[in-house]
Amino acid sequence: MKKWSSKGSQISSEEYGRGDVDWELRPGGMIVQKRHVGSGSDSNSERFITIKVSHGSYRHQITVDSHSTFGDLKTVLRRQTGLETREQRLLFKGKEKENDEWLHMAGVNDMSKLILMEDPATKERKLEEMKKKNTLAAGEALAEIRAEVDKLSEKVAAVEGGVSGGKRVEEKEVNLLTELLMMQLLKLDAIETDIDSKLQRRTQVVRVQKLVDTLDNLKARISNPLNQTTKKIVSSATAKWEAFDSGFGSLIPPTSKLTISSTKITHDWELFD
Known part of the structure:
Protein backbone atom coordinates (compact mmCIF):
# COMPACT_ATOMS: atom_id res chain seq x y z
CA MET A 1 0.00 0.00 0.00
CA LYS A 2 1.36 3.37 -1.00
CA LYS A 3 0.37 6.90 0.13
CA TRP A 4 1.49 10.23 -1.28
CA SER A 5 2.97 13.01 0.82
CA SER A 6 2.53 16.74 0.18
CA LYS A 7 5.82 16.78 -1.72
CA GLY A 8 4.75 13.95 -3.98
CA SER A 9 7.05 11.24 -2.47
CA GLN A 10 5.58 7.83 -1.73
CA ILE A 11 5.04 6.58 1.80
CA SER A 12 5.07 2.83 2.28
CA SER A 13 2.48 1.05 4.36
CA GLU A 14 5.21 -0.13 6.72
CA GLU A 15 6.39 3.45 7.32
CA TYR A 16 2.80 4.71 7.64
CA GLY A 17 2.05 2.22 10.38
CA ARG A 18 5.37 2.59 12.16
CA GLY A 19 5.00 3.82 15.71
CA ASP A 20 8.00 6.15 15.73
CA VAL A 21 6.52 8.44 13.05
CA ASP A 22 3.78 10.95 13.94
CA TRP A 23 1.25 11.83 11.25
CA GLU A 24 -1.24 14.67 10.98
CA LEU A 25 -4.20 15.51 8.77
CA ARG A 26 -3.78 18.79 6.87
CA PRO A 27 -6.83 21.06 6.28
CA GLY A 28 -6.91 20.00 2.63
CA GLY A 29 -7.35 16.36 3.64
CA MET A 30 -3.73 15.29 3.07
CA ILE A 31 -1.89 13.16 5.65
CA VAL A 32 1.68 14.31 6.26
CA GLN A 33 4.40 13.69 8.82
CA LYS A 34 3.89 15.86 11.86
CA ARG A 35 6.51 18.50 12.54
CA HIS A 36 7.89 18.90 16.04
CA VAL A 37 9.12 21.97 17.89
CA GLY A 38 12.89 22.27 18.04
CA SER A 39 13.58 20.33 14.85
CA GLY A 40 15.80 23.00 13.31
CA SER A 41 14.17 25.09 10.56
CA ASP A 42 10.84 23.27 11.05
CA SER A 43 10.25 24.81 14.49
CA ASN A 44 6.74 25.83 15.51
CA SER A 45 7.63 29.55 15.35
CA GLU A 46 8.60 29.25 11.70
CA ARG A 47 5.60 27.13 10.79
CA PHE A 48 3.05 29.95 11.25
CA ILE A 49 3.08 33.12 9.20
CA THR A 50 1.24 36.43 9.43
CA ILE A 51 -0.50 37.64 6.29
CA LYS A 52 -1.72 41.18 5.64
CA VAL A 53 -5.14 41.22 3.97
CA SER A 54 -6.67 44.42 2.55
CA HIS A 55 -10.47 44.50 2.34
CA GLY A 56 -11.64 47.88 1.07
CA SER A 57 -10.73 50.42 3.72
CA TYR A 58 -10.08 47.67 6.29
CA ARG A 59 -6.76 45.99 7.03
CA HIS A 60 -6.49 42.56 8.65
CA GLN A 61 -3.49 40.61 9.92
CA ILE A 62 -4.16 36.88 9.86
CA THR A 63 -1.86 34.26 11.39
CA VAL A 64 -2.16 30.84 9.71
CA ASP A 65 -0.19 27.69 9.06
CA SER A 66 2.27 28.32 6.25
CA HIS A 67 1.11 25.06 4.62
CA SER A 68 -2.59 26.03 4.63
CA THR A 69 -4.66 26.51 1.51
CA PHE A 70 -6.36 29.70 0.34
CA GLY A 71 -9.64 28.00 1.26
CA ASP A 72 -8.38 27.69 4.85
CA LEU A 73 -7.46 31.36 4.83
CA LYS A 74 -10.98 32.24 3.63
CA THR A 75 -12.42 30.31 6.56
CA VAL A 76 -10.40 32.46 8.97
CA LEU A 77 -11.37 35.62 7.11
CA ARG A 78 -15.06 34.71 7.36
CA ARG A 79 -14.85 35.26 11.12
CA GLN A 80 -13.07 38.56 10.61
CA THR A 81 -15.18 40.05 7.80
CA GLY A 82 -18.53 38.26 7.97
CA LEU A 83 -18.22 37.24 4.31
CA GLU A 84 -18.93 33.64 3.50
CA THR A 85 -16.12 31.72 1.83
CA ARG A 86 -18.09 31.50 -1.43
CA GLU A 87 -18.45 35.29 -1.41
CA GLN A 88 -14.68 35.91 -1.12
CA ARG A 89 -12.15 36.44 -3.86
CA LEU A 90 -8.50 36.41 -2.78
CA LEU A 91 -5.91 38.05 -5.02
CA PHE A 92 -2.16 37.56 -4.63
CA LYS A 93 0.20 39.46 -6.90
CA GLY A 94 -2.73 40.50 -9.08
CA LYS A 95 -4.07 36.97 -9.64
CA GLU A 96 -7.11 35.35 -8.08
CA LYS A 97 -6.33 32.17 -6.15
CA GLU A 98 -8.48 29.04 -5.97
CA ASN A 99 -9.49 27.43 -2.70
CA ASP A 100 -7.36 24.33 -3.19
CA GLU A 101 -4.12 26.20 -3.89
CA TRP A 102 -1.45 26.09 -1.17
CA LEU A 103 -0.12 29.29 0.33
CA HIS A 104 3.53 28.20 0.37
CA MET A 105 3.32 26.84 -3.17
CA ALA A 106 1.96 30.18 -4.40
CA GLY A 107 4.86 32.02 -2.72
CA VAL A 108 2.95 33.46 0.23
CA ASN A 109 5.44 34.15 3.04
CA ASP A 110 5.41 35.95 6.37
CA MET A 111 3.95 39.50 6.02
CA SER A 112 2.85 38.89 2.43
CA LYS A 113 0.01 41.12 1.22
CA LEU A 114 -3.26 39.83 -0.21
CA ILE A 115 -6.37 41.61 -1.42
CA LEU A 116 -9.83 40.42 -0.44
CA MET A 117 -12.73 41.35 -2.71
CA GLU A 118 -16.41 40.51 -2.49
CA ASP A 119 -17.80 38.51 -5.37
CA PRO A 120 -19.61 40.98 -7.73
CA ALA A 121 -22.64 38.74 -8.21
CA THR A 122 -23.02 38.32 -4.46
CA LYS A 123 -22.60 42.03 -3.88
CA LEU A 226 -60.27 92.14 20.17
CA ASN A 227 -58.94 92.46 16.66
CA GLN A 228 -61.23 89.64 15.56
CA THR A 229 -64.24 91.25 17.29
CA THR A 230 -63.51 94.57 15.59
CA LYS A 231 -63.30 92.87 12.24
CA LYS A 232 -66.70 91.28 12.79
CA ILE A 233 -68.29 94.60 13.76
CA VAL A 234 -66.78 96.40 10.78
CA SER A 235 -67.85 93.64 8.48
CA SER A 236 -71.43 93.74 9.80
CA ALA A 237 -71.65 97.54 9.57
CA THR A 238 -70.28 97.53 6.06
CA ALA A 239 -72.93 95.05 4.99
CA LYS A 240 -75.70 97.20 6.48
CA TRP A 241 -74.48 100.41 4.86
CA GLU A 242 -74.24 98.67 1.52
CA ALA A 243 -77.82 97.48 1.84
CA PHE A 244 -79.03 100.93 2.95
CA ASP A 245 -77.18 102.74 0.16
CA SER A 246 -78.50 100.51 -2.58
CA GLY A 247 -82.20 100.76 -1.64
CA PHE A 248 -84.86 102.88 0.05
CA GLY A 249 -83.74 105.45 2.60
CA SER A 250 -80.47 106.38 1.09
CA LEU A 251 -78.73 109.27 2.81
CA ILE A 252 -77.64 110.66 -0.52
CA PRO A 253 -80.43 112.97 -1.75
CA PRO A 254 -81.63 112.43 -5.27
CA THR A 255 -80.41 114.79 -7.86
CA SER A 256 -83.20 117.24 -8.92
CA LYS A 257 -83.38 119.88 -11.60
CA LEU A 258 -84.41 123.38 -10.33
CA THR A 259 -86.50 125.57 -12.63
CA ILE A 260 -85.17 129.10 -12.53
CA SER A 261 -87.35 131.79 -14.03
CA SER A 262 -85.48 134.38 -15.98
CA THR A 263 -86.21 138.08 -15.54
CA LYS A 264 -86.02 140.39 -18.50
CA ILE A 265 -84.18 143.54 -17.76
CA THR A 266 -85.05 146.61 -19.81
CA HIS A 267 -83.97 150.18 -19.86
CA ASP A 268 -87.46 151.54 -19.42
CA TRP A 269 -87.15 153.04 -15.99
CA GLU A 270 -90.16 154.31 -14.19
CA LEU A 271 -89.93 157.65 -12.49
CA PHE A 272 -91.34 157.86 -9.04
CA ASP A 273 -92.55 161.02 -7.67
Missing part, protein backbone atom coordinates in the same frame (compact mmCIF):
# COMPACT_ATOMS: atom_id res chain seq x y z
CA GLU A 124 -25.26 42.86 -6.45
CA ARG A 125 -27.65 40.35 -4.91
CA LYS A 126 -27.12 41.88 -1.47
CA LEU A 127 -27.81 45.35 -2.83
CA GLU A 128 -31.08 44.17 -4.37
CA GLU A 129 -32.12 42.53 -1.12
CA MET A 130 -31.23 45.67 0.83
CA LYS A 131 -33.21 47.80 -1.63
CA LYS A 132 -36.30 45.64 -1.21
CA LYS A 133 -35.92 45.70 2.55
CA ASN A 134 -35.58 49.50 2.57
CA THR A 135 -38.64 49.86 0.33
CA LEU A 136 -40.73 47.75 2.68
CA ALA A 137 -39.44 49.64 5.70
CA ALA A 138 -40.18 52.99 4.03
CA GLY A 139 -43.72 51.89 3.17
CA GLU A 140 -44.40 50.81 6.74
CA ALA A 141 -42.97 54.04 8.14
CA LEU A 142 -45.06 56.18 5.75
CA ALA A 143 -48.22 54.28 6.65
CA GLU A 144 -47.56 54.85 10.35
CA ILE A 145 -46.94 58.57 9.84
CA ARG A 146 -50.03 58.93 7.63
CA ALA A 147 -52.20 57.39 10.36
CA GLU A 148 -50.72 59.75 12.96
CA VAL A 149 -51.28 62.79 10.71
CA ASP A 150 -54.92 61.72 10.25
CA LYS A 151 -55.43 61.89 14.01
CA LEU A 152 -53.71 65.25 14.29
CA SER A 153 -55.74 66.61 11.38
CA GLU A 154 -58.97 65.79 13.24
CA LYS A 155 -57.70 67.63 16.32
CA VAL A 156 -56.73 70.68 14.26
CA ALA A 157 -60.21 70.74 12.70
CA ALA A 158 -61.77 70.57 16.17
CA VAL A 159 -59.67 73.48 17.43
CA GLU A 160 -60.47 75.52 14.32
CA GLY A 161 -64.19 74.89 14.81
CA GLY A 162 -63.97 75.94 18.43
CA VAL A 163 -62.18 79.21 17.66
CA SER A 164 -64.62 80.05 14.87
CA GLY A 165 -67.56 79.34 17.19
CA GLY A 166 -66.27 81.63 19.90
CA LYS A 167 -65.15 78.84 22.20
CA ARG A 168 -62.20 79.56 24.44
CA VAL A 169 -59.12 77.64 23.25
CA GLU A 170 -55.85 77.65 25.16
CA GLU A 171 -52.77 78.72 23.21
CA LYS A 172 -50.74 75.87 24.71
CA GLU A 173 -53.09 73.39 23.02
CA VAL A 174 -52.25 74.93 19.65
CA ASN A 175 -48.53 74.86 20.47
CA LEU A 176 -48.73 71.18 21.40
CA LEU A 177 -50.40 70.27 18.11
CA THR A 178 -47.79 72.27 16.20
CA GLU A 179 -44.98 70.46 17.99
CA LEU A 180 -46.50 67.04 17.24
CA LEU A 181 -46.81 67.92 13.56
CA MET A 182 -43.20 69.10 13.41
CA MET A 183 -42.13 65.75 14.85
CA GLN A 184 -43.90 64.05 11.95
CA LEU A 185 -41.95 66.25 9.53
CA LEU A 186 -38.70 65.09 11.12
CA LYS A 187 -39.78 61.47 10.76
CA LEU A 188 -40.62 62.02 7.10
CA ASP A 189 -37.24 63.63 6.48
CA ALA A 190 -35.44 60.63 8.00
CA ILE A 191 -37.12 58.08 5.71
CA GLU A 192 -34.92 56.80 2.89
CA THR A 193 -37.24 56.53 -0.09
CA ASP A 194 -36.97 55.32 -3.64
CA ILE A 195 -38.80 56.72 -6.66
CA ASP A 196 -42.04 54.92 -5.80
CA SER A 197 -42.34 56.11 -2.20
CA LYS A 198 -40.84 59.58 -2.73
CA LEU A 199 -44.17 60.95 -4.02
CA GLN A 200 -46.01 59.53 -1.02
CA ARG A 201 -43.58 61.22 1.35
CA ARG A 202 -43.92 64.54 -0.50
CA THR A 203 -47.71 64.34 -0.22
CA GLN A 204 -47.53 63.91 3.54
CA VAL A 205 -44.98 66.73 3.88
CA VAL A 206 -47.29 69.18 2.08
CA ARG A 207 -50.22 68.00 4.16
CA VAL A 208 -48.39 68.55 7.45
CA GLN A 209 -47.18 71.99 6.36
CA LYS A 210 -50.75 73.09 5.60
CA LEU A 211 -51.89 71.95 9.04
CA VAL A 212 -49.05 73.89 10.66
CA ASP A 213 -50.05 77.03 8.71
CA THR A 214 -53.65 76.60 9.91
CA LEU A 215 -52.48 76.38 13.51
CA ASP A 216 -50.35 79.51 13.10
CA ASN A 217 -53.41 81.43 11.91
CA LEU A 218 -55.48 80.08 14.81
CA LYS A 219 -52.78 81.09 17.25
CA ALA A 220 -52.86 84.64 15.89
CA ARG A 221 -56.64 84.77 16.30
CA ILE A 222 -56.42 83.49 19.86
CA SER A 223 -53.70 86.01 20.76
CA ASN A 224 -55.73 88.99 19.39
CA PRO A 225 -59.40 88.38 20.23
Whole structure:
Protein backbone atom coordinates (compact mmCIF):
# COMPACT_ATOMS: atom_id res chain seq x y z
CA MET A 1 0.00 0.00 0.00
CA LYS A 2 1.36 3.37 -1.00
CA LYS A 3 0.37 6.90 0.13
CA TRP A 4 1.49 10.23 -1.28
CA SER A 5 2.97 13.01 0.82
CA SER A 6 2.53 16.74 0.18
CA LYS A 7 5.82 16.78 -1.72
CA GLY A 8 4.75 13.95 -3.98
CA SER A 9 7.05 11.24 -2.47
CA GLN A 10 5.58 7.83 -1.73
CA ILE A 11 5.04 6.58 1.80
CA SER A 12 5.07 2.83 2.28
CA SER A 13 2.48 1.05 4.36
CA GLU A 14 5.21 -0.13 6.72
CA GLU A 15 6.39 3.45 7.32
CA TYR A 16 2.80 4.71 7.64
CA GLY A 17 2.05 2.22 10.38
CA ARG A 18 5.37 2.59 12.16
CA GLY A 19 5.00 3.82 15.71
CA ASP A 20 8.00 6.15 15.73
CA VAL A 21 6.52 8.44 13.05
CA ASP A 22 3.78 10.95 13.94
CA TRP A 23 1.25 11.83 11.25
CA GLU A 24 -1.24 14.67 10.98
CA LEU A 25 -4.20 15.51 8.77
CA ARG A 26 -3.78 18.79 6.87
CA PRO A 27 -6.83 21.06 6.28
CA GLY A 28 -6.91 20.00 2.63
CA GLY A 29 -7.35 16.36 3.64
CA MET A 30 -3.73 15.29 3.07
CA ILE A 31 -1.89 13.16 5.65
CA VAL A 32 1.68 14.31 6.26
CA GLN A 33 4.40 13.69 8.82
CA LYS A 34 3.89 15.86 11.86
CA ARG A 35 6.51 18.50 12.54
CA HIS A 36 7.89 18.90 16.04
CA VAL A 37 9.12 21.97 17.89
CA GLY A 38 12.89 22.27 18.04
CA SER A 39 13.58 20.33 14.85
CA GLY A 40 15.80 23.00 13.31
CA SER A 41 14.17 25.09 10.56
CA ASP A 42 10.84 23.27 11.05
CA SER A 43 10.25 24.81 14.49
CA ASN A 44 6.74 25.83 15.51
CA SER A 45 7.63 29.55 15.35
CA GLU A 46 8.60 29.25 11.70
CA ARG A 47 5.60 27.13 10.79
CA PHE A 48 3.05 29.95 11.25
CA ILE A 49 3.08 33.12 9.20
CA THR A 50 1.24 36.43 9.43
CA ILE A 51 -0.50 37.64 6.29
CA LYS A 52 -1.72 41.18 5.64
CA VAL A 53 -5.14 41.22 3.97
CA SER A 54 -6.67 44.42 2.55
CA HIS A 55 -10.47 44.50 2.34
CA GLY A 56 -11.64 47.88 1.07
CA SER A 57 -10.73 50.42 3.72
CA TYR A 58 -10.08 47.67 6.29
CA ARG A 59 -6.76 45.99 7.03
CA HIS A 60 -6.49 42.56 8.65
CA GLN A 61 -3.49 40.61 9.92
CA ILE A 62 -4.16 36.88 9.86
CA THR A 63 -1.86 34.26 11.39
CA VAL A 64 -2.16 30.84 9.71
CA ASP A 65 -0.19 27.69 9.06
CA SER A 66 2.27 28.32 6.25
CA HIS A 67 1.11 25.06 4.62
CA SER A 68 -2.59 26.03 4.63
CA THR A 69 -4.66 26.51 1.51
CA PHE A 70 -6.36 29.70 0.34
CA GLY A 71 -9.64 28.00 1.26
CA ASP A 72 -8.38 27.69 4.85
CA LEU A 73 -7.46 31.36 4.83
CA LYS A 74 -10.98 32.24 3.63
CA THR A 75 -12.42 30.31 6.56
CA VAL A 76 -10.40 32.46 8.97
CA LEU A 77 -11.37 35.62 7.11
CA ARG A 78 -15.06 34.71 7.36
CA ARG A 79 -14.85 35.26 11.12
CA GLN A 80 -13.07 38.56 10.61
CA THR A 81 -15.18 40.05 7.80
CA GLY A 82 -18.53 38.26 7.97
CA LEU A 83 -18.22 37.24 4.31
CA GLU A 84 -18.93 33.64 3.50
CA THR A 85 -16.12 31.72 1.83
CA ARG A 86 -18.09 31.50 -1.43
CA GLU A 87 -18.45 35.29 -1.41
CA GLN A 88 -14.68 35.91 -1.12
CA ARG A 89 -12.15 36.44 -3.86
CA LEU A 90 -8.50 36.41 -2.78
CA LEU A 91 -5.91 38.05 -5.02
CA PHE A 92 -2.16 37.56 -4.63
CA LYS A 93 0.20 39.46 -6.90
CA GLY A 94 -2.73 40.50 -9.08
CA LYS A 95 -4.07 36.97 -9.64
CA GLU A 96 -7.11 35.35 -8.08
CA LYS A 97 -6.33 32.17 -6.15
CA GLU A 98 -8.48 29.04 -5.97
CA ASN A 99 -9.49 27.43 -2.70
CA ASP A 100 -7.36 24.33 -3.19
CA GLU A 101 -4.12 26.20 -3.89
CA TRP A 102 -1.45 26.09 -1.17
CA LEU A 103 -0.12 29.29 0.33
CA HIS A 104 3.53 28.20 0.37
CA MET A 105 3.32 26.84 -3.17
CA ALA A 106 1.96 30.18 -4.40
CA GLY A 107 4.86 32.02 -2.72
CA VAL A 108 2.95 33.46 0.23
CA ASN A 109 5.44 34.15 3.04
CA ASP A 110 5.41 35.95 6.37
CA MET A 111 3.95 39.50 6.02
CA SER A 112 2.85 38.89 2.43
CA LYS A 113 0.01 41.12 1.22
CA LEU A 114 -3.26 39.83 -0.21
CA ILE A 115 -6.37 41.61 -1.42
CA LEU A 116 -9.83 40.42 -0.44
CA MET A 117 -12.73 41.35 -2.71
CA GLU A 118 -16.41 40.51 -2.49
CA ASP A 119 -17.80 38.51 -5.37
CA PRO A 120 -19.61 40.98 -7.73
CA ALA A 121 -22.64 38.74 -8.21
CA THR A 122 -23.02 38.32 -4.46
CA LYS A 123 -22.60 42.03 -3.88
CA GLU A 124 -25.26 42.86 -6.45
CA ARG A 125 -27.65 40.35 -4.91
CA LYS A 126 -27.12 41.88 -1.47
CA LEU A 127 -27.81 45.35 -2.83
CA GLU A 128 -31.08 44.17 -4.37
CA GLU A 129 -32.12 42.53 -1.12
CA MET A 130 -31.23 45.67 0.83
CA LYS A 131 -33.21 47.80 -1.63
CA LYS A 132 -36.30 45.64 -1.21
CA LYS A 133 -35.92 45.70 2.55
CA ASN A 134 -35.58 49.50 2.57
CA THR A 135 -38.64 49.86 0.33
CA LEU A 136 -40.73 47.75 2.68
CA ALA A 137 -39.44 49.64 5.70
CA ALA A 138 -40.18 52.99 4.03
CA GLY A 139 -43.72 51.89 3.17
CA GLU A 140 -44.40 50.81 6.74
CA ALA A 141 -42.97 54.04 8.14
CA LEU A 142 -45.06 56.18 5.75
CA ALA A 143 -48.22 54.28 6.65
CA GLU A 144 -47.56 54.85 10.35
CA ILE A 145 -46.94 58.57 9.84
CA ARG A 146 -50.03 58.93 7.63
CA ALA A 147 -52.20 57.39 10.36
CA GLU A 148 -50.72 59.75 12.96
CA VAL A 149 -51.28 62.79 10.71
CA ASP A 150 -54.92 61.72 10.25
CA LYS A 151 -55.43 61.89 14.01
CA LEU A 152 -53.71 65.25 14.29
CA SER A 153 -55.74 66.61 11.38
CA GLU A 154 -58.97 65.79 13.24
CA LYS A 155 -57.70 67.63 16.32
CA VAL A 156 -56.73 70.68 14.26
CA ALA A 157 -60.21 70.74 12.70
CA ALA A 158 -61.77 70.57 16.17
CA VAL A 159 -59.67 73.48 17.43
CA GLU A 160 -60.47 75.52 14.32
CA GLY A 161 -64.19 74.89 14.81
CA GLY A 162 -63.97 75.94 18.43
CA VAL A 163 -62.18 79.21 17.66
CA SER A 164 -64.62 80.05 14.87
CA GLY A 165 -67.56 79.34 17.19
CA GLY A 166 -66.27 81.63 19.90
CA LYS A 167 -65.15 78.84 22.20
CA ARG A 168 -62.20 79.56 24.44
CA VAL A 169 -59.12 77.64 23.25
CA GLU A 170 -55.85 77.65 25.16
CA GLU A 171 -52.77 78.72 23.21
CA LYS A 172 -50.74 75.87 24.71
CA GLU A 173 -53.09 73.39 23.02
CA VAL A 174 -52.25 74.93 19.65
CA ASN A 175 -48.53 74.86 20.47
CA LEU A 176 -48.73 71.18 21.40
CA LEU A 177 -50.40 70.27 18.11
CA THR A 178 -47.79 72.27 16.20
CA GLU A 179 -44.98 70.46 17.99
CA LEU A 180 -46.50 67.04 17.24
CA LEU A 181 -46.81 67.92 13.56
CA MET A 182 -43.20 69.10 13.41
CA MET A 183 -42.13 65.75 14.85
CA GLN A 184 -43.90 64.05 11.95
CA LEU A 185 -41.95 66.25 9.53
CA LEU A 186 -38.70 65.09 11.12
CA LYS A 187 -39.78 61.47 10.76
CA LEU A 188 -40.62 62.02 7.10
CA ASP A 189 -37.24 63.63 6.48
CA ALA A 190 -35.44 60.63 8.00
CA ILE A 191 -37.12 58.08 5.71
CA GLU A 192 -34.92 56.80 2.89
CA THR A 193 -37.24 56.53 -0.09
CA ASP A 194 -36.97 55.32 -3.64
CA ILE A 195 -38.80 56.72 -6.66
CA ASP A 196 -42.04 54.92 -5.80
CA SER A 197 -42.34 56.11 -2.20
CA LYS A 198 -40.84 59.58 -2.73
CA LEU A 199 -44.17 60.95 -4.02
CA GLN A 200 -46.01 59.53 -1.02
CA ARG A 201 -43.58 61.22 1.35
CA ARG A 202 -43.92 64.54 -0.50
CA THR A 203 -47.71 64.34 -0.22
CA GLN A 204 -47.53 63.91 3.54
CA VAL A 205 -44.98 66.73 3.88
CA VAL A 206 -47.29 69.18 2.08
CA ARG A 207 -50.22 68.00 4.16
CA VAL A 208 -48.39 68.55 7.45
CA GLN A 209 -47.18 71.99 6.36
CA LYS A 210 -50.75 73.09 5.60
CA LEU A 211 -51.89 71.95 9.04
CA VAL A 212 -49.05 73.89 10.66
CA ASP A 213 -50.05 77.03 8.71
CA THR A 214 -53.65 76.60 9.91
CA LEU A 215 -52.48 76.38 13.51
CA ASP A 216 -50.35 79.51 13.10
CA ASN A 217 -53.41 81.43 11.91
CA LEU A 218 -55.48 80.08 14.81
CA LYS A 219 -52.78 81.09 17.25
CA ALA A 220 -52.86 84.64 15.89
CA ARG A 221 -56.64 84.77 16.30
CA ILE A 222 -56.42 83.49 19.86
CA SER A 223 -53.70 86.01 20.76
CA ASN A 224 -55.73 88.99 19.39
CA PRO A 225 -59.40 88.38 20.23
CA LEU A 226 -60.27 92.14 20.17
CA ASN A 227 -58.94 92.46 16.66
CA GLN A 228 -61.23 89.64 15.56
CA THR A 229 -64.24 91.25 17.29
CA THR A 230 -63.51 94.57 15.59
CA LYS A 231 -63.30 92.87 12.24
CA LYS A 232 -66.70 91.28 12.79
CA ILE A 233 -68.29 94.60 13.76
CA VAL A 234 -66.78 96.40 10.78
CA SER A 235 -67.85 93.64 8.48
CA SER A 236 -71.43 93.74 9.80
CA ALA A 237 -71.65 97.54 9.57
CA THR A 238 -70.28 97.53 6.06
CA ALA A 239 -72.93 95.05 4.99
CA LYS A 240 -75.70 97.20 6.48
CA TRP A 241 -74.48 100.41 4.86
CA GLU A 242 -74.24 98.67 1.52
CA ALA A 243 -77.82 97.48 1.84
CA PHE A 244 -79.03 100.93 2.95
CA ASP A 245 -77.18 102.74 0.16
CA SER A 246 -78.50 100.51 -2.58
CA GLY A 247 -82.20 100.76 -1.64
CA PHE A 248 -84.86 102.88 0.05
CA GLY A 249 -83.74 105.45 2.60
CA SER A 250 -80.47 106.38 1.09
CA LEU A 251 -78.73 109.27 2.81
CA ILE A 252 -77.64 110.66 -0.52
CA PRO A 253 -80.43 112.97 -1.75
CA PRO A 254 -81.63 112.43 -5.27
CA THR A 255 -80.41 114.79 -7.86
CA SER A 256 -83.20 117.24 -8.92
CA LYS A 257 -83.38 119.88 -11.60
CA LEU A 258 -84.41 123.38 -10.33
CA THR A 259 -86.50 125.57 -12.63
CA ILE A 260 -85.17 129.10 -12.53
CA SER A 261 -87.35 131.79 -14.03
CA SER A 262 -85.48 134.38 -15.98
CA THR A 263 -86.21 138.08 -15.54
CA LYS A 264 -86.02 140.39 -18.50
CA ILE A 265 -84.18 143.54 -17.76
CA THR A 266 -85.05 146.61 -19.81
CA HIS A 267 -83.97 150.18 -19.86
CA ASP A 268 -87.46 151.54 -19.42
CA TRP A 269 -87.15 153.04 -15.99
CA GLU A 270 -90.16 154.31 -14.19
CA LEU A 271 -89.93 157.65 -12.49
CA PHE A 272 -91.34 157.86 -9.04
CA ASP A 273 -92.55 161.02 -7.67
